[in-house]
Amino acid sequence: MRALTWHGKHDVRMDTVPDPKIVNPRDAIIKITSTAICGSDLHLYDSMIPSMERGDILGHEFMGEVVETGPGSTLQKGQRVVVPFVIACGKCFHCEKQQFSGCENSNPAETQDLGEIAYGTAMTGLFGYSHMTGGYAGGQAEYVRVPYSDVGPIVIPDGLEDDKVLFLSDILPTGWMAAENCQIEPGDTVAVWGCGPVGLFAVQSALIQGAHKVIAIDHHPHRLELARSMGAQVINYHDVKVREALMAMTGGIGPDACIDAVGMESHGFSIDNVVDAVKVATRIGTDRAHVLREVLMACRTGGRVSIPGVYGGMGDKIPIGALMEKGLQIRTGQTHVHKYLRPLLDLIGEGVIDTTFLISHRLPLESAPDGYKMFKENQNEVTKVVLKPDWQKEAA
The missing domain is CATH 3.40.50.720 (NAD(P)-binding Rossmann-like Domain)
Incomplete structure (x- = not known):
C-alpha cells in the first residue's frame, strides 16, 4: 500500500510499504476514506518529538471502511467508522474511569521506558506518533490496523459524509x-x-x-x-x-x-x-x-x-x-476521545456542531508531503488539510 512516512526533520515521503495484517483477535483493518494533517503532526515534522524512526507511518486523524476483522472485534465489514487517535483497551483501571488517554495496556512493554523516564509513567498508545507511544503505524495511508477495535471506533450512520465527522478522531473532542x-x-x-x-x-x-x-x-x-x-x-x-x-x-x-x-x-x-x-x-x-x-x-x-x-x-x-x-x-492531558464520541456525533447529527468550516484544503494522499509543507509555512490560510487516497478516485 501507499503511506506517508517520516525520514527526519521536514522530510516526509510517500512510500510503498507492506499492507497491515490482523495481529490480535480484537484487531480490525480499515480502508482509509479520509485522513487529515493535525497541528500535532507538525511537532513530528519539526522533529520536536523523540523516538521517531525513519520509515514510521504518520497520521492519527482518520476514518474509513472496515475490510477485515479479528474474531474479537465487534465491527462488521463494510461499516464506516471514525477511529480515535488514542488507543485504549477499555478494561484497565483508567479506561474503566473513562480516562482513556491513560490506558495502561495499549503501549507495548518494549516501548515504555522513554515515557517513564520523561513523565514518570509510560504513555498510552497513539496512532502514528513515535515509539514512545507504542510505535503504531498511522492512518495517513491506504489501510491501517486498528487494535482494540471493539472499544475505539464509532460507526457512522449513512447520510453523514466524511467531512462532517472526520474530526471526531481528535481535534473536535x-x-x-x-x-x-x-x-x-x-x-x-x-x-x-x-x-x-x-x-x-x-x-x-x-x-x-x-x-x-x-x-x-x-x-x-x-x-x-x-x-x-x-x-x-x-x-x-x-x-x-x-x-x-x-x-x-x-x-x-x-x-x-x-x-x-x-x-x-x-x-x-x-x-x-x-x-x-x-x-x-x-x-x-x-x-x-x-x-x-x-x-x-x-x-x-x-x-x-x-x-x-x-x-x-x-x-x-x-x-x-x-x-x-x-x-x-x-x-x-491528552484527550479521552472515546468518552466524547457518541455525544459529539449526536450534536453533529442534530446540526448543533459544524466542523466543515475548518477545512481549507483537500489533497490526494500522494500530495501529503506538499500538504505538510504548506501547513507549516502558511498557517493563516491553511487551517486544515484533508487527504483522500487515490483509490477513491478510481472507485468514482
Whole structure:
C-alpha cells in the first residue's frame, strides 16, 4: 500500500510499504476514506518529538471502511467508522474511569521506558506518533490496523459524509474537553490562546457549553476572522499587550477561564519566547512555554486553566508563584476521545456542531508531503488539510 512516512526533520515521503495484517483477535483493518494533517503532526515534522524512526507511518486523524476483522472485534465489514487517535483497551483501571488517554495496556512493554523516564509513567498508545507511544503505524495511508477495535471506533450512520465527522478522531473532542475542563459557569468569560484547529473548536465548544463571552487570541487574520464568525471577540497579539487587553475587556478582573491551545511551539518576539527558541535550537531546552506563562499571569484569581496544547518536555521560568498565590486550578492531558464520541456525533447529527468550516484544503494522499509543507509555512490560510487516497478516485 501507499503511506506517508517520516525520514527526519521536514522530510516526509510517500512510500510503498507492506499492507497491515490482523495481529490480535480484537484487531480490525480499515480502508482509509479520509485522513487529515493535525497541528500535532507538525511537532513530528519539526522533529520536536523523540523516538521517531525513519520509515514510521504518520497520521492519527482518520476514518474509513472496515475490510477485515479479528474474531474479537465487534465491527462488521463494510461499516464506516471514525477511529480515535488514542488507543485504549477499555478494561484497565483508567479506561474503566473513562480516562482513556491513560490506558495502561495499549503501549507495548518494549516501548515504555522513554515515557517513564520523561513523565514518570509510560504513555498510552497513539496512532502514528513515535515509539514512545507504542510505535503504531498511522492512518495517513491506504489501510491501517486498528487494535482494540471493539472499544475505539464509532460507526457512522449513512447520510453523514466524511467531512462532517472526520474530526471526531481528535481535534473536535480535544476542543470540547478543553472547554469542559474550564468548568464553565453562567456569566463566564473564557480566553483561548491559539486559533488553530483545536483552538477554534475550543471557541465553538465554550460557546455551546454556555460561556457568556469568549476571547480568541492569535495573530493570523484569517483564523481570527473564523473565531469572530463563531461569536468570539478577538485579540491580535501583534497589535496589543495581551494581558492588558484582557484586563480591559473583563473589567480589570481577568478571564474566568483560560485555554492554552498553543503548546510547545509558541510564536512571537517576546523576550521569553526568543530565549526559549534559542534554547530549543541549541538543545538546551525542549518547549517554548511563552503562552503558558501568559495564561497563568492573565487568568483571574480563583480561575481555571485548561491546557490542551501539546508540551513534550521541559519548560522553565514558569510563574509558579502566580499559580499558587492566585489559587488557580489547572487541568491538562491528552484527550479521552472515546468518552466524547457518541455525544459529539449526536450534536453533529442534530446540526448543533459544524466542523466543515475548518477545512481549507483537500489533497490526494500522494500530495501529503506538499500538504505538510504548506501547513507549516502558511498557517493563516491553511487551517486544515484533508487527504483522500487515490483509490477513491478510481472507485468514482
